[in-house]
Amino acid sequence: MDLTTATPVEIDTALANAYGKIADLTSQQHRISAQVERIDEVEPGSYNSLLPQFSKESRAKLVDEIEALQKRIWEILDTEVYPREAQYNDRRWTRYYLVDNTNGHVHKDQNCSTCFPDTRYAWLVEQSGMSAEDLVKMAGEDACTVCFDWAPVDQLRQKSRLEAPERKKARLEREAKKAAAAAKKAAKAIANPDGTPLKVFTGHYPERQVVRDGVVIKVHPAHDAYDTLETLHAARGWLTDYYFWNKGGAHPSYRKESLDDVAKAVAHKEGKSTETVLDEAKKRANRR
Structure with missing residues (x-):
């Protein structure tokens, strides 16, 4: 992909996927680090210290796994994240974020005064680069009135047409599963040639x-x-x-x-x- 001609949606979608991979790798690191800590807490000469999973060899192997995971994180940052974030810094397109709860609002950044330090957001990558006016039309009642204080009242009363990527993915998976079940049922079904029972x-x-x-x-x-x-x-x-x-x-x-x-x-x-x-x-x- 030529990043200089890639669209904001293409770049931010790839970035979201890269950050997701980094999050998974980081989670693995934390899990393995917890195992290393348990080994370090074992009393020398105790029964547990004699078990193979608490040996120095096991600890060294776990440390190697952590380092390998970190190396993979650096690779993703170097090849997938930094080049794309550089494009964003050069071109500066709009980005939008949906607070990740049932009544969450859409914000133009993650620094809105109505949110908190621990607020969780869903990155609306499909709307990256969209004008604020078009975003408000889609977000409707979910548009933050602080971030978009200029938004027409009639648009803020409309039903939102936005969907968080993870929720959309889950919905599409449910629909695909339902369609597959219906197809399987139809394959086994019988009726008269004219379709009557x-x-x-x-x-x-x-x-x-x-x-x-x-x-x-x-x-x-x-x-x-x-x-x-x-x-x-x-x-x-x-x-x-x-x-x-x-x-x-x-x-x-x-x-x-x-x-x-x-x-x-x-x-x-x-x-x-x-x-x-x-x-x-x-x-x-x-x-x-």
Whole structure:
């Protein structure tokens, strides 16, 4: 990337990634340093001092790991951070920061009088280089009224269209996971070729009366009952059951009209002919 022609968004996005890598490496350093401190606190001649994890060799290895991590941090600073920060110092574009909580406001820097030394910010790198006027239009009610005291009141009443990078990343991951689950479910789903639910006959129920104290209080009329097959697995199973239970003659719960519907649905789903689907079902039934 030619940094002299790179956009503010490109440079600050790369910087944010570099600072994220440095933060991860620094966290590893702190964890290993804590292990070194535990070794230093062991009493000479105690039981723990005889354990391999508290040996001088283990300590030396941990110190080497800390130094290697520091070397990697310096490399990132030299190759990824300093050149890009130099571009910022030369060109000085706008940068914006969102206070990292549910009611956080967007600020033009991290020195706003409404914030505190321990305030945590999310760097809005996608808005780097954006004019303050356009930023306020996007931030709406989340725009800091101290940093942007000139902002029109009607814009400050609008819903914010900004999203912290980490929250956006998490949202996109959730949406991708949800879409993958929906695709997986759709791959297993079954329906009639026209998209309507696939229903199969399960039996005929005669009229039934509910009698209480010799008086008919309710009448259930005679009707046919149907089940909905929702997955390809269920439909294939139904076809197998059809041929298994109809070996000795017509089974009352497995009618020919349902067989035709299920075979067509499975054939459409699998891209096969209905004849192939039925032959496969017969073979499965015969193997039982």
